[in-house]
Amino acid sequence: MQLKDTPPTSPCSNETMDYNELFEDEVEEVIDGEAASSNNYIEANDASDEDIGIGLEGSENSEGNNPVRDDSASVFSHHKGSVFCCHLQPKAGRLAVTGAEDDMAYVWETHSGEVVLQCKGHKDSVTCVRFNYDGSYVATGDMSGVIQVWKIANKLQVWETCIGDLTWLRWHHGANVLLAGTESGEVYVWRIPGGECKVLPGHGDKADCGLMLPDGKRMAIGYADGSLKIFDTKTATVLHHVPQGQAHTGTITDMDCHPDNNLLISSSVDGHAVVLKTQTGKVSRPVLF
Structure with a gap:
């Protein structure tokens, strides 16, 4: 897919809405009591040279004698350009989403690298990708401001918009509410999948x-x-x-x-x-x- 520079800001919609009537009961106070319980990493003080694939000068593991050791469980290599962003599906981490310079985002299985969903339709490098709080939706955004939301269960796109130059993308931590910042300073807040919108005004x-x-x-x-x-x-x-x-x-x-x-x-x-x-x-x- 052709790589290109970021286009000038060009919002796709100038519609106005009554923001004060939106999201009346959408967001409740969220308290997450979960604590991390796993410890699957090698302790730094316990790791030997052999554990981390580094040998002393002149040893059989030194660079030039053997290929670089690869301990990865799986490798995802479908992108055709620099990978700019990634996110793991919350809780289980069974899925990952990545976005890249090739104008593509992929959702794929972390244990096998198999593609679950190709997020097509972006117009520029994909720089923002995020699963929602429970992993049921994934949002992808590119540098031109095109934002897409996909439902994981049926692999269908449920919503799309364009806001001009995008700077960041996040989900609410307890509701299906998507947040996005822009070069112009406005921050957009959408309820997904309905698309009802509020705008938090900027100052330039x-x-x-x-x-x-x-x-x-x-x-x-x-x-x-x-x-x-x-x-x-x-x-x-x-x-x-x-x-x-x-x-x-x-x-x-x-x-x-x-x-x-x-x-x-x-x-x-x-x-x-x-x-x-x-x-x-x-x-x-x-x-x-």
Whole structure:
């Protein structure tokens, strides 16, 4: 498939909607009590040179004497360009989804590498792929802003849209609600598969990352100018706005929230990680690296 540069922003729809009437009872508070219980990895202090495929200089395992050791259980090699994103199906991890430079996304079995679903129809490199919270849907997004949602059970596409240049794609952690950030700063929130939509407004700077808080009702957005906002997703209103310079002076690259919903940590290209209180938006503890 022909590779190409990212096209200019060209949203596919200018329809307006009454967002305040959407998702009235969609999102309940979600508490996930599951804890990791498996430990299938070799402890670092217990691993020998032989375990990790590295020998001393001059040994029979050194480079040049033998091929590089491959301990992979399976290899997926259907893509015809750089692979940009991947995600494992929640809980069982039986399926994986990958997106690549060849304008394709594939859902495949992790134990065999067999293709379960080819997500066709993208117009540019696929840079975002995510299963929903229970693994029943998968969303794929490309650099031109085409987003598709597929149902795993019947392998059918159930929804598609186009929003212009896409920066990230996430699912709500307890409901079939899809979230997407854009170069222009708006964040879209859709109920799947119906497609009802809300828009969390931007201010002209790229929405570089987003996070649904554990309560399932608020969302934090980090922007390219270093500002951060916390939204009420039901009303699409800003609860707290941390302006540029108060927490960060550069692009916010990632965020995470404590399970009690009270503390949010954000990281930035300015070399700072900042802890702030989600109830007030007040910066609690800046850390310089």
